[in-house]
Amino acid sequence: MINEEIRDAEVRVIDETGTMLGVLPIEEALSIAEEKNLDLVNVSPNANPPVCKILDYGKYRYEIQKREKDAKKRQKVTEVKEVRLSTFIEEHDIQVKAKNASKFLQEGNRVKVSLRLRGRERDYANHAIEVMNDFAESLSDICIVDKKPKFEGRGINMFLSPKSDKDK
8 A cells, every 4th residue: 555545543654765763643654755755655554553664666566576577487387297107018118108207307397107997907906006116116216206106086196206405
């Protein structure tokens, strides 16, 4: 809130140089801001009394937007990539899938390993879990298992994430 939008009777005022002017009635704070051709901006509305700063509101908003943009630039977005296995997969196929998964993990992404059980394959659920564990074991040097293989509906899912420097 700025200037006349502020509804409190008294506010703690800080001037443009950062000096505390003390607790003042709102009318007096507004007149001081008006003399300096600046705005009275409520920077901490939940404080008792609310803290208001005398500053150029346009410049203040620009700096806040700039800080938010920089923070957004720095944040790392992790994606979840998926690798699908089958119950009776051959060794070479597991190696190919593991190579793709390691590429995803080195890029910093999480990997969801899924295995769908169809028809009579449900009778071999133990074998399917072994396949998942072998897959995780083949990647154990570059990843950790976030979520162990677990039945979810007709399939089994497992999540892997890249090892951080402290995990190695």
